[in-house]
């Protein structure tokens with residue numbers, strides 16, 4: 201099969217005194233995500249979409265939150281290692297599309313840096329990386345600023361040996 205799609209979803213709770221890493225970028229905010237790792241919920245959803253597309257399970261299977269190895273780990277490392285996992289099945293990311301649901305902070309000024317960071321880690325063109333943000337119009341846990349959720353869709357392409 202030359203193409204495979206994958207979908208990932210992740211949620212992290214927000215709390216004061218934590219840092220907010222999103223898409224590999226440190227976003228200044230009064231709250232950050234609560235997690236075993238650095239809490240980069242965007243990268244976690246993206247890793248799940250890549251792993252799902254390659255039928256490789258999910259992020260917790262490869263990087264368990266019960267392991268001290270991943271305590272406070274930089275999620276950019278998890279994304280790099282996820283890319284190695286899909287490459288081991290002879291796939292590369294064709295393109296990806298992500299939506300972050302967060303009432304605050306407003307993310308649009310940080311999105312170009314997130315897209316550049318992710319494109320570099322995956323070794324793909326920035327045109328293949330799309331990140332968007334939405335509020336939930338003050339509805340639900342995102343709207344109450346109790347947490348942030350992220351949806352990610354990825355297309356994998358078979359690496360053709362030439």
Ligand SMILES: Nc1ccn([C@@H]2O[C@H](COP(=O)(O)O)[C@@H](O)[C@H]2O)c(=O)n1
Nearest residue numbers: 302303304305306307308333334335336
């Ligand atoms: N955390 C967010 C949420 C939204 N944006 C930008 O604002 C636009 C309008 O948001 P709505 O939820 O009212 O549709 C949205 O299209 C984003 O461009 C943002 O930057 N950060």
Ligand SMILES: C[C@@]1(CO)OP(=O)(O)OP(=O)(O)OC[C@H]1O
Nearest residue numbers: 235236237244260263264265270
């Ligand atoms: C990333 C990992 C591993 O540190 O932990 P968390 O940062 O808690 O994130 P989550 O998305 O709940 O699960 C994946 C985990 O395996």
